[in-house]
Amino acid sequence: MSFKIVPVVMCGGAGTRLWPVSRDTMPKQFIPLLGQESTFQRTMRLLSDASIFGQAIVVTNVEYRFTVLDQLQAIGLAAQIVLEPVRRDSAAAVATATELALARDEHAIVGVFAADHVVQDGELFVETCRQAGVVAAQGRIVTIGIPPSSPATGYGYIRPGAEIGDVARQIAAFVEKPDAARAAQYLLDGYLWNSGNFIFDAMTMRAELEAFEPGIAAPVADAVTKAKRDLDFLLLDKASFEGVKKISIDYAVMERTQKAAVISGHFGWSDVGGWPAVWDLSEKNPDGNAIEGRGYVLDGANNLIRSEEALVAVIGLDDIVVISTRDAILVTRKAVADKVKDMVALITAKGESEAGAHREVQRPWGRYLSIDLGVRHQVKRITVKPGGVLSLQKHFHRAEHWVVVRGTAEVTRNDETIIVHENESIYLPIGCVHRLTNPGKIPLELIEVQVGSYLGEDDIIRIEDIYARA
Template structure:
């Protein structure tokens, strides 16, 4: 059994924590691990092999770093050059998994789900694996605990030894319809998790979406290894039809089966769902971070950087980050997506980035700025190096506060240690490297007429960010 972890998506309804450059699957929202890490860790005790991961190019180093932190071995990190929904993504994984003549059973998982009852999950996996071995395309149906209108539903058909035939997939229903589904006992939430032999998925895709399969085959035929990653052809894959596995295959195949799953599952699709699944205090509140709640009930409060106090409110969500505060009524939490769309339309940085931005070499945090200056705290991991670069419009002053730095300016390299500083003039070709065994931390003061991140001319880069 080979897990396939879909690690795309932006999680916009969990703004301001989840952003385009750091979406919810890479955040620690339900445990000390990130959601991506928990997706793999909860497979401990099963027969799972090294997982295949699928993500977009912008998140590739986040995936690699979070796997490294947990010493998780992978079976390939496939980079989607453009998003084309779940059916093509799974096709790429199936094609990659069968390249050496193998035909593993694939367990398709989203990287951003919460499953609290792991033994129940493992039991469902075992049942699904038996059905997959019989040629079935298996989906996991969540036993509903309320008439939820945010999920699609699956109607159970004839009974099988380890599950059910799928009688019908239905779209997200109105509330009264959802109540009828739950009361009948015949309907389950559509989890978006699947299990099948790689060859069976490809056979059914060829039957129902041959153009999609053809494009995926041609795109991955020219797969290019790049560090820990596998790239597919951009131009070919961009022509692929955009469709979900539900529409492209599962709703059409006559081999669909379902295994019920009652494991305290959630897709963590909103702040309200996080409140619903978390442990609450005696007033029904969930609080994270430095908070003081007074005469407040049934609320979710998350403080990242500062003390947050909530007084005399009920059924609210309050989330604070270094650069944004979001306050919403729980019943209107879905409207957060409208705020995100406005940020995107106005090209505000809060749509894409946090104040602290992660890079393959470490991170930087913009701690102050003005009309002609910007101050950043830069952290470089041991042994890592920033690209060799120059700026047309700004000079930089670096002050090392912890660790040591090899600083190259034009043709001269100098070791700069704690409490020492160095100046990089406008137009100088320069590079920064951490030669030590501990993290390098420095303060960077930029000054000049233009301080945008796009004023970087890269000459060489060990992370593949320079066009060849």
């Protein structure tokens, strides 16, 4: 293969099927569901084979930009990180990647992959991508179809058509998610699951987008042309991108083009679409129980138990899921776990903040965890990564006390610069201009006690910020 595939990873979505671990503020692609690395990190490692792939493009949104950067740095990889100013579904993301790839090479071959899928045989996955790339170079848009392991009703299906060479086939039809009886028949008839991952000739994709959806192609091209650098990111032009039609690439192109092909992927694939899928992929004890954290099962089998902090004890139950986070607990039978999204909708309608937000909040400089919240006080545990710098800021309604429990803090307080060591504290009165920096080589951890009449995050007046949030 004389060319390299430009891998594009889409990770702007925020799924609810894995609530309460996955939420809007930290969705499933950034969470270590299986092992120590997130599915995003696992995907990026798969796409780092320099013999097949070129430099990756990651398409995400402004809210997740620092999470993407941090997770790439943690595994020693780099990518071109592209920020969508508003969410516009997968067709816009594919069009964006197409334009960026063509700016590199007018003969570019592009592979588009989801950040929240899991592949079990990485070598076979890479080889499948190579084979798909060869077919795509003939002016094709190649989807990777997965041979079904069961008559699943949660996936779209592909009906393969005539053969194209040795490994690919034409796509006779795309089929929406079927009922159980129809899914069973599809299994017998040799249909494939639609994985949503595909590889294509960039000029072909551009031409098809221009033909079928000019309302996507033109404004995306304009948004890319007018894009601006923002620290380590490429920010698409908001005015242009807001005009892009919101539609999936399946509806926009794949179900309409005559240039689609499918190649079978036998590498062990899962979209990790719910807690039963996590159980399927997890290591289990002899009773079939998959346990992470402080979980215990007595007289029960085939359960998934996951606990961040609390001790979870289960007695005499089979085939259930118990997920315990710092601020929410989910208990469900695996058979009805697909209703988790309905539960999230219910608690969202009731105004429960836990539906979409975690108590631990990620920031570009580190993170903070709200430990206690009262009428006039709040206690946080703040962690600042080495070299992390909080914004120069002030508050109109609260004072703060900082106690360093690990590492060393460099604190700016009005005109002073003060070094605060472990087991030392500093007081920041209302209205003072202050900044916190970690000048050390290890994470800085401190306890912050806020006292005041209003404790909201919007009482942060940023004066200066290295992360361009001021």
